Amino acid sequence: MKQNFGDLYRKLYDENKTELEELRLKSKEETKKILGYVLGFFALFIILGITGIGAFLIPIIFIIAIVAIIKSSSASKIKESPTYKYKKLFKEKIMMPLITNVFEGATYNPDAGWTPAQYKEAGYRDWIDRYSSEDLIIAPMKLKEGVETKMEFCEVHTERESRDSDGDTSYTTIFYGLASKMKIDKNIGTEVYIKRNWSAGKSKVKLDSPEFEKKFDVEAEDQIMAVRLLTADVMAEMVDMYEKYKYSFEIHVIRDTIYMRVYTGEVFEPNIFKDSMEYQTLEKYYNVIEAMMSLSKHIYKVIDEIIV
Amino acid sequence: MNKYKRGEANPAAIIVAIVAIFMVLPPLTMMSHMFNIKLTGTHLWLIVIGVIVIWIIAMYNSLVNARQKVKQASSGIDVYLKQRFDLIPNIVETVKGYAKHEATVLEQITMLRSEYDNREQGNMKQNQELNERFTNLLGLVESYPELKANESFLNLQKLLTKVESQLQAARRIYNIEVTEYNTKRLKFPNNIIASIFGFGEETLFEATEVERQVVKTSFDN
Incomplete structure (x- = not known):
């Protein structure tokens, strides 16, 4: 039977808020970490480029960065990530019941x-x-x-x-x-x-x-x-x-x-x-x-x- | 209605245009000196008058276009009215067998329908009596449940529903065009052109008393 949005929201909130919030925080940490790595790599490139010190390291660092990106982009790695799990849980436990209620x-x-x-x-x-x-x-x-x-x-x-x-x-x-x-x-x-x-x-x-x-x-x-x-x-x-x-x-x-x-x-x-x-x-x-x-x-x- | 539609002049724009013309005149004069063109005061006034004449022509044409759209919409109503009236002979035949004591009404409608054919349709006012009698007949049909179960009548009714819906849409379009035309002819400075060239007011389509009564009857039933 169709419920009104408010009642359904409260029900879904009570059932899923804790797990969702946990995954959200992990996902937030993961996102910050990735941003940190990306900014770190850029900063390193710029410093090495400007100073000229260890400029020969630039191609090696670049290759390492590419390999790291490829490895982390594999399907299995993506599915293990907290961001993926967070989005999946949100869509299954929150969006699906809302949609089936309509x-x-x-x-x-x-x-x-x-x-x-x-x-x-x-x-x-x-x-x-x-x-x-x-x-x-x-x-x-x-x-x-x-x-x-x-x-x-x-x-x-x-x-x-x-x-x-x-x-x-x-x-x-x-x-x-x-x-x-x-x-x-x-x-x-x-x-x-x-x-x-x-x-x-x-x-x-x-x-x-x-x-x-x-x-x-x-x-x-x-x-x-x-x-x-x-x-x-x-x-x-x-x-x-x-x-x-x-x-x-x-x-x-x-x-x-x-x-x-x-x-x-x-x-x-x-x-x-x-x-x-x-x-x-x-x-x-x-x-x-x-x-x-x-x-x-x-x-x-x-x-x-x-x-x- | 939107206050000012795309492509329509409005007083503020007209004032700006007039001011712009007078602001262009001094540089135009300067340029004429620079390029050794002898542009006298007479020439400049001729340019201004020329612009005003073009503007008047544009307003006149815009009123003509709006009036033509009203005529076109009116003829659109006539097209669907004709389709409606073309159903009359079949409906009269079907109703005859069930509604013998409505013979007078049926005869009147048949006579009016012949007159309509003979005068090659005519305008909305001329067809009003036929329209009203036909609307009356449709109202009377509500009293004959056996008629409403007749298959031929049901098919005719479906056709009639379609034509009525198209007629309603045509009337709405007519009213939209009339409102737009009437608003245009009342606005300044179009009203000056309208009164000089005789652009009269057009009348909106309104339901007749009979049509309002039939609606009331249907609701009561």
Whole structure:
């Protein structure tokens, strides 16, 4: 049975806080140690380089550093590290129960994600030079009597490469946050894009909610379908979600699938330097996935009414 | 509505533009001396007048565009109204068998539908009576449960639901365009151009008393 967030948080806190905190502190020590080694090596290089004393040692130290990095990066070494164990425990003992409380019967795989092709199905026009995705959630969803589907969520990070005049490469984040998709049993026969403000192209659709227009731009070839989909209730819910969580987001309804992406930044990751079970952070993760589900269902309800 | 949309002039911007023109004039005069171009006061005034004329043309065209969008939206309503009215003959046939004592209503609707066909559709006001009678008929159908179980009627109802939804969207679009046009024509300095060139106010679409009554009836049932 679904519990409210507060009760669930207290239960998880009592069961896991001690073990998590222990691992967090070990992870913090490990991180500080690694930073110490890295800074130490740099300092040594600089001193040897500037003074010239024992400059012949530089290549040897460099080789030692590379070997140390390779050895510590091996899969078995990573899995023994406190940081890995801390993140694993957090995702299994904290995130999994929170997610299954929102979606009964959901599966959560922290290491799985979408491929770039799966992400691009939604019609996002990101120029992707670097891509990563993890924390895949697959949740069974009952849309109405006799109609069930699955809703998928995962964290996605897309970046674009750029080079400066010196030829140095840097990466700019295009999107970092939660993306979702839900296939439905109705087909609107066209594509409607609800984007962040000032993003629409030539086929911008005007709507009758000033609050909505300030925050979103709608793009659609079929203006009538876009207006039918965006009822006053749907627009109000979108504005509420924006104002409550202060995350910008986009919704693409492409034929028989509802896609959404929310610019949350990194999600479902425990903090190493702060409280692992910070209430506000966990509540935000919980509320955002719940809001994404609620909005997708609301849009489905409208589609179900208009497509008979 | 947004206070000022992209591409729309606003008073502050216009004042800035006028000030900018007068700030450009002295350097323009200096440059004309430097390049030996004989730019007299008359030339400069002609430039200023030219800029103002271009600006007036831009405002006029913007009002024309907005008015055309209203007309386009209005014709969008007519398209779906026609689709709705095209369902009338089939609905009347289906209803006839079940609602014999509504014969008068059915005859009136059939007559109005013929008139609609003969005058090649017409505008929203002309079609209002047909629209109201048809809406009335749909309200009456609620009293005949056997009719609501009829398969043909159910299929027609599905089509009607789709058309009603499209019609509602078309009306919303119409109201958006009318509001935008009316707001544009009232703002300064567009209101000057609007009154000179006769850009009159457009009326928003409002539900008729019959339509409001049918909604009330449906809710009561």
